[in-house]
Amino acid sequence: MKIALLGKGKTGSKVIELCKSQEYSYIELEVFDSKNPLKKDDLNRFDIVLSFLNGDVFLEHYFKLLSESGICVVTGSTGFAWTPELVSKIKSPWIKATNFSLGMNLAKEMIRIAAKAQALFPAKDLKYEIHEVHHTKKLDAPSGTALSWQEWLDKDSTITSERTGDIIGIHELKIDTPNEYITIKHEAKDRKIFAAGALWACQRVKNLSPGLHDFSDIARQVIREI
Structure with missing residues (x-):
């Protein structure tokens, strides 16, 4: 591939790191950046384009080129x-994700x-709160993942954001009821989780129908097949 x-x-650097390992030896990876931009003539050498560029x-620079080319795309570009x-x-x-x-x-x-x-509880007694924490260099707030959590919840909820240190990503949903708290929390330990998930998506994108697919929908299908 x-x-x-x-x-x-x-995250892109973690993709590069993983692709040097034996587990991903089947992947031929070439990196493009501002000093070496991807051009139309380059596309016929690849099966898939994987993007972790800033959304803007x-x-x-790339959406028009890629959408017109017919190449498969996996993108984590947000904002x-x-x-x-x-x-x-x-x-x-194409497969898109706010979080791989x-x-x-x-x-x-x-x-x-x-x-x-x-x-189980009267709706008027329920309060939903989403809190996300990321590193200080993350520009968008709330994070794309926090917005996805709000969408998945599909209830009135508040989102708060925090930018500190080199935190990879923490997302927490707290449900406040009259007598108890219920919490769902996800914390990323290593950015390799995003790189591995993106490469997992690359393995599957070519088998999908044309159009934009959500990474979470693809993963959910796999979960429900078990």
Whole structure:
């Protein structure tokens, strides 16, 4: 499998690291960045483009090129909305994610169960709070993952954000009831979880129908097959 990697930042560097290991020896990886941008003529050498670029950079410099090329894309670029107009321009299989942690998808299933709390408690007595913590260099707040948690919950909820140190990512949902707290928490220990999840997505994207697919939906299908 031949992958063109856009961006070699915190997560991209972990992709590079993993692809040097024996476990991922089947992958041929080439890295592109601002000093070596991916061009149209390069695309015929690759099966998949994997992006961890900032969302603004991805949209401005690569979205049109990739959507018109017909190549498969796996993207973790965030900080923008996937509008119907953007999605309509995608003609090949793409997978998007705000968070490539496979474990995050277990949390998603838990959140969807937690959203049914009103079956046990009066809805007026329930309060939902989402809190996320990331490193100081993360520009967007709240994080794309926190917004996804709010979407999965589909209830009125507050989101608070914190930027400190070199925290990879902590997301926590607290449900406040009259007599108890219920908490769902996910904490990333190593950025390799995002790199491994992205490469997992790269293995599956070519088997999907054309259009934009959500990473969490693909993972959920696998979970439910067990």
